[in-house]
Amino acid sequence: QITLKESGPTLVKPTQTLALTCTFSGFSVSTIGVGVGWIRQPPGAALEWLAVIYWNDVKRYSPSLKTRLTITKDTSKNRVVLIMTDMDPVDTATYYCAHTFYTPESYYWFDNWGQGTLVTVSS
């Protein structure tokens, strides 16, 4: 059974850096094809893809947020970390991490999601 859980601060101030951790079980991010992505959702708004990291350390970022995002993985601890710099109130959202699997013909779908964590950006 695959489970994921997001953790991190619930409140950050404008201009601060956010670090979110996704801790998972039921799979290993060192297994060929496996990836973990981050998706966020502002209150009452649509989902927005942020980033994904794969077993081979390939990383992809949202073009609009690329300069502010860093995604890393810790295979031994079953964790993936997302760092977002220069936080702004518009970044207030529920942040989700999710499991994915890559093949050349099939990718960018997320079949298991964490419960999400609400991050509020306010002074």
Add this chain to the structure above:
Amino acid sequence: QSALTQPASVSGSPGQSITISCTGTSSDVGGYNLVSWYQQYSGKAPKLMIYDVSNRPSGVSNRFSGSKSGNTASLTISGLQAEDEADYYCTSATSSVTLVFGGGTKLTVL
């Protein structure tokens, strides 16, 4: 990259069929068979309903089906049930090897 275009809302009566459209460009929806659909209840995490345009994950009802024509993908729900009332999001891979979401569609079961 711009968000994919979905209708803000659709509605239908129990037992009917409804279709939600998802319009992109040749650089995303039209260029790849990598469209997925998610169902999201209020306050809950999304659930994968369709991937690779028309494939259903194990456990998803066969009342849900996906298709694509040109730059527009569609999610069809047949035999509409009250429990289908939720928000639905489409996604597509892009030519930049990134992912783009649609703006979401609120389905109301009358």
